[in-house]
Amino acid sequence: MVTGATTVLSETGQGSDSGVLSFSNSTAASCNIDESYKYIFLPICYSFTFVFSLTLNSVVLYRSFHGTKRWNASLIYMVNLASTDFMYGLSLPFLVASYVMRDNWVFGDFMCRLVRFLFYFNLYCSIFFLTCISIHRYLGICHPMRTITLETKRAVKATCVLVWVAVFALTCPIFRFAQTELLPHRRNPGALEAAGNSDSTHPRMEGFQNCWDDAIDEEFQVYVPYGITLHLVGFFVPFSIIAWCYSRVVMAIFQTLHSQPPTNGPRTMRGNRARTGRAGMAIILGAHSPSVNRRRKSIKTIITITLLFALCFFPFHVTRTIFLVLKVTSGVRCPTMRMVSICYKITRPLASFNAWLNALLYFLTKEKSGPCCHKPQPTQQSLLWPLRMLGKGMNEEEDIEEARKHKDNDLKAEKTIFRDKP
Secondary structure (H helix, E strand, C coil): CECCCCCCCCCCCCCCCCCEEEECCCCCCCEEEECCCHHHHHHHHHHHHHHHHHHHHHHHHHHHHHCCCCCCHHHHHHHHHHHHHHHHHHCHHHHHHHHHCCCCCCCCHHHHHHHHHHHHHHHHHHHHHHHHHHHHHHHHHHCHHHHHHHCCHHHHHHHHHHHHHHHHHHHCCHHHHCCEEEEECCCCHHHCCCHHHHHHHCCCCCEEEEECCCCCHHHHHHHHHHHHHHHHHHHHHHHHHHHHHHHHHHHHHHHHHHCCCCCCCCCCHHHHHHHHHHHHHHHHHCCCCHHHHHHHHHHHHHHHHHHHHHHHHHHHHHHHHHHHHHHCECCCCHHHHHHHHHHHHHHHHHHHHHHHHHHHHHHHHCCCCCHHHCCCCHHHHHHHHHHHHHCCCCCHHHHHHHHHHHHHHHHHHHHHHHHHCC
């Protein structure tokens, strides 16, 4: 039950000298949580992300602007994704410095608000653009003809602008909640007190400026509904869309394999079912025909993208949601709060890893002349061409034009069949 008694628990920790976090509520005794590990763990993880994010995304942006003659929908989305991941990396050095100085924020209140805002703004921009890419691939593979009319360059650019505006509106309240607060230095972990009473009981005690990631104690009851809404709209809804889109894409790939025309004359329904079963098992067991290899690679790419997305963002948002709820819930047991706090701190760097994993996947799936982009056999062109859209698509316009030709050829073939009927 959520009550007015707020659990006093600083997300960044209280007591820069001890690294021990203390909380209390109306029904639970004071509980100390040792958080000294985060002053080593988080700076290492964020520094690693900072280096790789800036390096890999810089290369992606450079190759996109200097190595591309014609822009398509996939490239537009990828450039926006690389841009937001690049900016996300720029916000990390300030957090690294704060953790190295044991939560002592020396950059001022405005920079505290700005860095916290940029951290979440670019995080959710990245999630939203990954969602746009999944929808783009779903349309390109499951509804290729709709892609021609719906996903024009103008429509894609307008979608990107809408994403930036929507995420800004979603995350701008962070400017209000995130702020600095003077907290006292604590030498004795057993003497830790609630942060809300530190200024009144020790007005002259030497302290340090803490940059709150969520909100100060007096505003935390107001912040929790916003924080949960942010998680719901910013992650759980996009994650559901991504999972649905990629599941439909995998089903479509299986169906294109099962729909391959017979090569040895007409077959009975029983024979077609047997052939369909063998084709499905070929993907799983690893047949070596070019068409099966293309499908296996496409399915592996989809599974990899989905699993990495879930691994990076799902633990962070689940643990942070539980963390926020428990902070305003009375009667929370100390071991429970300790476990949730540790899990939340450990999963935070996972969310940041996606900033460079996106660029890494770009290089791993970007094959201009790889197996997935070889020209299909004439008998399979109408079935295989959508699979090319799983890549980043430097020749997407040619694929769309090829789709038009295939549609015209299919219509002509149907007319010929009807004419030949007695």
